[in-house]
Amino acid sequence: MSKSRTDKAAMNFQEMSDYGLISLKADFKNEQVKKVLRVLSLRFPEKGKILFGSDLSTAWMAPDEMAVIARYKSAHNEIKKIKRSFKGIPSLCANMSDSRRSFVITGARWREILATGTPIDLSLDTFSLGDFRRTRIGGLAVAIWMINDFAVQVMCMTSVGDFLENWLRNAVAHDDIQKYF
Numbered sequence: 238m239s240k241s242r243t244d245k246a247a248m249n250f251q252e253m254s255d256y257g258l259i260s261l262k263a264d265f266k267n268e269q270v271k272k273v274l275r276v277l278s279l280r281f282p283e284k285g286k287i288l289f290g291s292d293l294s295t296a297w298m299a300p301d302e303m304a305v306i307a308r309y310k311s312a313h314n315e316i317k318k319i320k321r322s323f324k325g326i327p328s329l330c331a332n333m334s335d336s337r338r339s340f341v342i343t344g345a346r347w348r349e350i351l352a353t354g355t356p357i358d359l360s361l362d363t364f365s366l367g368d369f370r371r372t373r374i375g376g377l378a379v380a381i382w383m384i385n386d387f388a389v390q391v392m393c394m395t396s397v398g399d400f401l402e403n404w405l406r407n408a409v410a411h412d413d414i415q416k417y418f
Contacts, residue, residue, distance in 0.1 A: 248344035248346055248347070248350060248409040249342070249343050249409060250340050250341065250342045250405045250409050251340065251341050251343075252338060252339070252402065253338075253339040253340065253341060253390070254309075255308050255309045255310070256306075256308075256309055256334065256337070256338075256339040257306070257307040257308055257309040257310070257311065257315075257332075257334040258304055258305070258306060258334050258336075258337050258392070259304070259305035259306075259307060259312055259315060259316055259330065259331070259332060259333065260298070260302060260304060260329070260330070260331045260333050261302065261303050261304075261305055261328065261330050262301055262302045262330075263301065263326065263327070263328040263329075264301060264327070265281040265301065265303070267326075269326055270326060270328070273322045273326065277318065277319060278293075279293065279305065280295060281295065281297075282296060282297040282303065284300075285297060285368060285369055285370065286367055286368060287368070287369035287382045288367075289367075292307065292308075292311070293305055293306065294306040296380070297369060298371070304380075305319075309334055312332050313332060316330055316331075316332050336394060336395050337392055337393065337394060337395060338392070338393055338394075338395050338398035339390055339392040339393075340391050340392075340401065340402065340405055341384065341388055341390050342389050342391065342409065343387055343388045344387060344409070346416065347387070347389045348360070348361075348364075350408045350409060351374065351381065351389065351391075351408075353408060354373075354374040354375045354404065355373060355374045356372065356373065357370050357372045357381075364381075364383070365383065366383045366385065366386075367383075368383065369381070369382045370382070374391065374401065374404065375400070375401070375404045377393055377394075377397045377401055377404075378393065378394065378397075379391050379393045379401070380393075
């Protein structure tokens with residue numbers, strides 16, 4: 238990641254440089270699939286949630302799809318393990334790392350910043366640590382999840398990454414955004 242500030246009031250964003258994403262599709266209600274996930278130390282999250290792990294995190298994408306978030310350099314090896322474990326079980330495992338970009342927004346007013354461009358309710362009552370949302374920012378498809386009270390991560394497709402980066406740069410530059418949340 239690039240430089241970051243420690244001042245929680247200052248708004249900043251950084252692109253994640255070591256970001257890997259694996260898409261795993263399967264019948265997650267199937268007992269055989271559940272067993273394989275346990276062996277892999279992966280858990281299928283509840284709808285709209287993300288489960289954080291030390292090396293891998295899993296996020297709900299759809300009833301039959303989860304995102305496995307890893308370090309970029311380890312994604313390929315993780316896919317080999319997943320595919321080997323799912324051998325003979327109907328599933329799809331794909332490395333999506335190069336097709337996604339991810340940014341971290343830091344500062345006390347990240348909710349206000351993102352609320353200017355997304356239709357979802359970002360109030361603490363409806364969006365907190367462990368929540369994962371697929372939504373839009375400035376018309377672009379994104380996924381959003383909290384890292385902590387002062388940081389949120391946003392993922393988009395690589396093809397629109399420059400637009401989102403410019404949107405974020407413009408949004409965090411405004412220090413006149415009214416405190417709402």
